[in-house]
Amino acid sequence: AQSVAQPEDQVNVAEGNPLTVKCxxxxxxxxxxxxxxxxxxxxxxxxxxxxxxxxxxKGSYGFEAEFNKSQTSFHLKKPSALxxxxxxxxxxxxxxxxxxxxxxxxxxxxxxxxx
Amino acid sequence: GAVVSQHPSRVICxxxxxxxxxxxxxxFQATTMFWYRQFPKKSLMLMAxxxxxxxxxxxxxxxxxxxxxxxxSLTLSTLTVTSAHPEDSSFYxxxxxxxxxxxxxxxxxxxxxxxVT
Numbered sequence: 001a002q003s004v005a006q007p008e009d010q011v012n013v014a015e016g017n018p019l020t021v022k023c024x025x026x027x028x029x030x031x032x033x034x035x036x037x038x039x040x041x042x043x044x045x046x047x048x049x050x051x052x053x054x055x056x057x058k059g060s061y062g063f064e065a066e067f068n069k070s071q072t073s074f075h076l077k078k079p080s081a082l083x084x085x086x087x088x089x090x091x092x093x094x095x096x097x098x099x100x101x102x103x104x105x106x107x108x109x110x111x112x113x114x115x
Numbered sequence: 116g117a118v119v120s121q122h123p124s125r126v127i128c129x130x131x132x133x134x135x136x137x138x139x140x141x142x143f144q145a146t147t148m149f150w151y152r153q154f155p156k157k158s159l160m161l162m163a164x165x166x167x168x169x170x171x172x173x174x175x176x177x178x179x180x181x182x183x184x185x186x187x188s189l190t191l192s193t194l195t196v197t198s199a200h201p202e203d204s205s206f207y208x209x210x211x212x213x214x215x216x217x218x219x220x221x222x223x224x225x226x227x228x229x230x231v232t
Contacts, residue, residue: 009116026197028193036223041206041226041228042225042226043119043121043208043209043223043224043225043226044159044208044223046220046222046223049220058189074116090158090159094221102164103149103161103221105158105159106158107157107158108157108158
């Protein structure tokens, strides 16, 4: 079965330190990869996507993600965390072919950035 | 970027009543709309996929007679929770996608918090 794994329920980091939120996937082919952020009682906001090309993708609010095909990973990173980055982050994967083209979401990782 | 709105943002209703949630794509035509349900501190659960002008496709375990979805136009989809019960209380999020070369993009609404008393 196709799946997306975010192994950490929660990530704690001090403000100013680098952060990483992990994501691995088990989806056939070369899927589209996404990261979304959700603030309390809000919908999902798009952060970045990988479609093709350079493995390092830069997105909104200083976030970036690195696609690693051999490890089927798409970890989200930021060089210097802000308290305002505290939120719930979702990794999502969408097959390019088949599967009804449905987006598969990870379980989410809650990021806490401490001042 | 593309904007998706949802109305209402928050609704409280009594058990046994029906509630309608609207999802609109404001500046693009949404050939496909998705309805998700999110439980507290959980991921999004896809409920159904709807294409404009055709019947929605429901995910396994989702009661189509309870969660009525209508996608009458390219900018509007509605989710009606019929005979609501407290266990239907949840955060409902819609998402829209266009056709064409950008069809991998999904745009999410802000969500609707439903509380059934």
